[in-house]
Amino acid sequence: MLSEKIIIGSDHAGFCLKQQIRDYLINKGYVVFDIGTNSAEPVDYPLIAKSVAEKVASSEYQKGILICGTGVGMSICANRFKNIRAVVCSDTTSAKFSREHNNTNILCFGQRIVGEYLAKDICDIWLNTQFKGDRHLKRVLMIDDL
Numbered sequence: 425m426l427s428e429k430i431i432i433g434s435d436h437a438g439f440c441l442k443q444q445i446r447d448y449l450i451n452k453g454y455v456v457f458d459i460g461t462n463s464a465e466p467v468d469y470p471l472i473a474k475s476v477a478e479k480v481a482s483s484e485y486q487k488g489i490l491i492c493g494t495g496v497g498m499s500i501c502a503n504r505f506k507n508i509r510a511v512v513c514s515d516t517t518s519a520k521f522s523r524e525h526n527n528t529n530i531l532c533f534g535q536r537i538v539g540e541y542l543a544k545d546i547c548d549i550w551l552n553t554q555f556k557g558d559r560h561l562k563r564v565l566m567i568d569d570l
């Protein structure tokens with residue numbers, strides 16, 4: 425949904441793909457805030473994940489995108505935050521079902537894993553798929569009780 429505000433971040437290992445995805449989404453008309461990093465200089469991914477996760481958890485931004493080498497470190501960090509449901513995706517099917525069934529609010533992927541065009545397709549599907557609610561809502565609410 426174009427009305428949703430998106431925050432995007434990466435470490436050095438996801439920097440190039442982050443620039444491409446940011447520009448792609450802005451050109452589509454999304455409001456995208458880029459929290460960095462802004463170069464290929466090494467930076468610790470937990471710090472970037474924290475900045476994005478906090479701003480999604482507080483509803484300042486509706487969705488977040490995190491890119492590192494694999495997407496794994498970013499997703500582990502983001503999922504430490506209450507109300508964050510982060511998915512690491514290397515395929516469009518997982519992106520779709522993570523929205524329909526799990527109501528994911530942060531998408532992670534890896535610059536060393538997915539190419540630019542697959543990453544764009546993953547973003548398109550993830551951003552345009554709605555949570556199905558119903559029986560899935562009960563299960564998503566159970567996550568917070570774990």
Ligand code: RB5
Nearest residue numbers: 437492493494495496497
């Ligand atoms: C950085 O080398 C790399 O470890 C990081 O980008 C990420 O892939 C961690 O999960």
